[in-house]
Amino acid sequence: MSAQDTTPDAERPSPYGLLLALAALIWMAAMLWSARATITGRADAEMEVTSTAYALPGAVTASLAAGAAVALALITLITRRRDLGSTLRFAVATGTGLVLGLLGAITIITINTEGWIYAVVGGTIAAAATIGGALAGFRQPRVLAAACWAAIGVFLVGFVLNFFQNPVLRALGSGDSQASQTNAAQWFTFLQSFLSGLAAGFIAYGVLRRTRRRTTAGDVAWPMYALAGGGPGLLLVVGEGLTRTAGSRVLELAGKVSELELTVQQMLSGARFNSALIVLFVGAISATVAVGRTIRPATTDEAAEVPEPAPKTKAAPATKAAPKAKPAAKVKAEHDAEAESSASATSAAGE
Numbered sequence: 001m002s003a004q005d006t007t008p009d010a011e012r013p014s015p016y017g018l019l020l021a022l023a024a025l026i027w028m029a030a031m032l033w034s035a036r037a038t039i040t041g042r043a044d045a046e047m048e049v050t051s052t053a054y055a056l057p058g059a060v061t062a063s064l065a066a067g068a069a070v071a072l073a074l075i076t077l078i079t080r081r082r083d084l085g086s087t088l089r090f091a092v093a094t095g096t097g098l099v100l101g102l103l104g105a106i107t108i109i110t111i112n113t114e115g116w117i118y119a120v121v122g123g124t125i126a127a128a129a130t131i132g133g134a135l136a137g138f139r140q141p142r143v144l145a146a147a148c149w150a151a152i153g154v155f156l157v158g159f160v161l162n163f164f165q166n167p168v169l170r171a172l173g174s175g176d177s178q179a180s181q182t183n184a185a186q187w188f189t190f191l192q193s194f195l196s197g198l199a200a201g202f203i204a205y206g207v208l209r210r211t212r213r214r215t216t217a218g219d220v221a222w223p224m225y226a227l228a229g230g231g232p233g234l235l236l237v238v239g240e241g242l243t244r245t246a247g248s249r250v251l252e253l254a255g256k257v258s259e260l261e262l263t264v265q266q267m268l269s270g271a272r273f274n275s276a277l278i279v280l281f282v283g284a285i286s287a288t289v290a291v292g293r294t295i296r297p298a299t300t301d302e303a304a305e306v307p308e309p310a311p312k313t314k315a316a317p318a319t320k321a322a323p324k325a326k327p328a329a330k331v332k333a334e335h336d337a338e339a340e341s342s343a344s345a346t347s348a349a350g351e
Contacts, residue, residue, distance in 0.1 A: 017073040020145055023152055024069035031062040032107045039111055046257050053254035056121055056247050057272055060128045061239040063104055065151045067097035067132025072141055090137035097133015101126030117250055124246040143224045146207040147231025150200040154232045154279060157196045193275040197282025204228035205290040222291050229287025233280025240273050
């Protein structure tokens with residue numbers, strides 16, 4: 001195995017991956033149990049079909065997140081003992097998602113093993129978990145883990161708002177008229193998407209900042225914060241795509257129940273896609289703004305130092321000028337005069 005194929009320490013998944021996997025598995029199990037209970041609780045076949053169509057998108061999204069989280073947890077355990085190359089990493093991640101998807105599909109297929117509609121739903125769930133597991137093969141586990149935590153946060157926001165749906169609708173202006181109820185429902189959908197996007201962005205930011213403090217590998221680039229914040233929205237978009245493609249026969253069969261049901265399915269499909277886009281962009285923007293507030297301008301130490309002017313020094317006092325040398329002729333004349341004076345003095349002393 002070459003050095004380029006090994007998993008560097010900076011890109012290994014978080015040790016808290018087991019907790020994330022457990023939370024994602026609980027989410028997936030809750031959605032599958034709710035779907036099974038709703039489907040089996042209907043008295044006639046038509047209601048079973050429509051209930052299946054309503055439950056499919058939520059189960060698909062939960063399977064995507066659970067596949068990614070469980071694959072990350074397994075890679076965490078493996079990389080503690082050995083490094084994984086790129087090919088082996090993708091194989092482990094995709095295989096983990098496939099196994100989880102097959103287990104989830106069994107809970108739906110066993111409702112009626114002779115009905116093809118449940119086989120379609122089970123296959124869509126298996127495909128979603130496999131795709132989610134494959135995402136763990138990329139060498140950005142911290143970003144994927146943050147996106148999975150944010151996706152769980154989006155689910156919790158939706159759960160709480162739907163639990164208090166009636167008071168919220170009344171606060172948004174829902175009354176006795178059909179127009180007020182429709183207008184309030186539209187505002188409720190927008191409010192849920194907007195709050196889910198905010199939750200996704202801030203949760204992703206918090207997870208990445210916490211991971212940065214626990215590791216010596218340094219922080220990820222700021223675009224990765226935007227990717228993690230918009231990750232739940234991407235999962236919703238992918239989930240809607242799988243629902244419209246792999247699960248299209250379920251939606252088509254539900255639309256054949258009545259014209260009203262066909263209209264409802266089309267409206268719900270458009271609303272889910274619009275909500276996914278709102279969560280995507282609001283989550284990415286909020287995470288970017290959150291990390292942007294932590295970026296500080298360059299300090300004075302990092303700035304270029306401006307050279308200070310040299311201090312002025314007092315000029316040294318001028319030294320006394322040396323006397324000018326006398327001309328040679330004048331020096332000779334003075335010497336002759338001194339000699340003559342000395343000779344005269346000697347003569348006078350002899351006399």
